Amino acid sequence: MNLDFRRALDNVERAELIRRLAEFEPAYLFKHALVQETVYRALLKNERKRLHLSVAANLEQVFPDQLDENAARLAEHFWLAEDWERAAEYSQRAGTNALRHFASLEALDHFERALGAIEKMSAPTPLQRYEALMGWAEAAAKYRPYAAQLEHLARAEKIARELDDKPRLARTLYSIGAAHTAQGHGMRAETALAECFTLADELGDERLTIIPAYFMGMATLPHNPRGAIPFFERAIELAQRYENQDMEAVSWSAKAWALAQVGEFADARAAIARGQALSARVKSPMVASDVDLFAGWAFLEMGDAEQGLHFGQSGLEKAAAAGNIDCVCGAHLCVGFNQLSAQRLPQAQTAFQEAIRESEYSGADVIQDIGRAGLALAQFYSGRSDSNAVLEQSYAQMQALDIAMSRVHIAQALSAIYLQRGDATRAEKLLTDARELFQRNQMLPSLALTLETLAQLYDRQGRMGEAQAARTEATHWEKLFAREPELQ
DSSP states (O other): OOHHHHHHHHHHHHTTSEEEEETTEEEEEESOHHHHHHHHHHSOHHHHHHHHHHHHHHHHHHOTTOTTTTHHHHHHHHHHTTOHHHHHHHHHHHHHHHHHTTOHHHHHHHHHHHHHHHHHSSSOOHHHHHHHHHHHHHHHTTTSOHHHHHHHHHHHHHHHHHHTOHHHHHHHHHHHHHHHHHHTOHHHHHHHHHHHHHHHHHHTOGGGGHHHHHHHHHHHTTTOHHHHHHHHHHHHHHHHHTTOHHHHHHHHHHHHHHHHHTTOHHHHHHHHHHHHHHHTTOOOHHHHHHHHHHHHHHHHHTTOHHHHHHHHHHHHHHHHHHTOHHHHHHHHHHHHHHHHHTTOHHHHHHHHHHHHHHHHHHTOHHHHHHHHHHHHHHHHHTTOSOOHHHHHHHHHHHHHHTOOTTHHHHHHHHHHHHHHTTOHHHHHHHHHHHHHHHHHTTOHHHHHHHHHHHHHHHHHTTOHHHHHHHHHHHHHHHHGGGOOOOOO
C-alpha cells in the first residue's frame, strides 16, 4: 500500500467515515451504508470494474495462502469486475468450501453464481460446466425441488457421457439415484444405481459403491424390505472399512427400519442402538436427522408409538433446523403415523397435513400420496364416513408403484368401510391380496395384523374354522418377533 494512499485512508478514518476491521489487516468498513452507497454510485461503471479487479488482484497477491478462505470475496470482486472466468473459478471454490462445512444453502448461492459466470464466458470447457452443475446438485439435495435437481443432473450426466469420464459419471448417477429415491421412484433409482456398481467394478474402486449401496437399499425398501437389508449391510461394511461414520450411522438406522418391517425386532433394536451410538460423531446435520427419522419408523413397525414419536419428532426438529425439506416431509409422515398408532387423531391429522404441504413444494409424489392416505385414515377413525374414495385411490396408487409401506393400515380401514356397507366379498378380497403381498415380502408384523383382521371378518360370517386358522397363523408369526439379536 503506497504512502499517499495510506495517508488518505488515515484522513478518512479520522473523519469517522470508515473504521479498520483489524489491527494488522488492511481492511476497512464504512461506518454508514448510505455513505458507502453514495461513494460507490459516484464512480463510473468502468472505474468500478477497474477497482474491483484491483482489489481482487491485491487479495490474491497479499494472501496467496488464503485463496480458499477468501474465495467468496474474490468471486464477488471478479463478478463485479466482469472477469467471468475467475468469477466462475472462485465461486466454484467458495461453493466447495461451503459444502465441506455442510453449509449447503450458502454453497447453493456460490454454485448459482458459478453457473451464471460460465454462461457469460466466451468458451467455457465441458469440465467447468460439469463441476458447477454437480456442485449445485449436491448442494441442492434435500433443499430444492426434485425436478430442478434432476434437470441439473441430466445436464451433468450428458457431459460425463460425452467425455467418457467414468468416475464423474458414477458420481452423477448416484446423485440421480438419490433424487429418485427421495422422490419415491424406486425403479428409476435402481436403474441409475445399478450402473454405478458396474462402473465401480470397471474402475476397481469399491469406495464408489458406498453411497450407491445405501441408496439402492433405500430404493428397494418400500417394496422389498428383506431385499434391502443386504444393501445396507454392504454400505455398513464399506463405511467401516473407509471410516465413513456418517454413512455407517445412517445405514445402521435404515437397516433397523428394514428389520422391523420383516419382524426381526430384537435385531432392529440392536441396529438402532448402533446408529444412535454413532450419531454423536455424525458430521452432516442432514444425516443426523435421517438417523433419528429411520429409528422413528422402525419403532412404529414394532408397535412402540411413544419411542417412534420421540425419534420422529427429533428427526423433524433436526431436519427443520438444517432446512432439510426431504427429511422434513418424511418426518411429518412418521410423526403422523405414530400419532395415529397412539390414537391421537387431531395431532395425526395436523402432521399429515404438514407432510402434504411440504411435499407439494419438494415434488415428493409418493410422500404426498401416503400423506393423503394417512389424513384419510385419521379422518375415518375420527368418525368421518367420506374417506373411502381417497383411501381407495391411495391403495391403488401404492399397488401400481409396488409400495408396501402403510398398505396394512389402509387395507384395515377399507375393509372396515366395506363391511359397514355389507360388502364382505370386497373386504375379503382386499385383505387376501394384502396377505399375499406381506407373505411374499416376508413382512411378518403386517402379515400378522392382516391375519387378525381376516379372522374378525370370518367371525362375522360364521366361518369359525377359517377364523381359528387365521389366528393360529398370526400367533405363529408373532412368536418370531421375540427372537434374539444376531448383530455383532
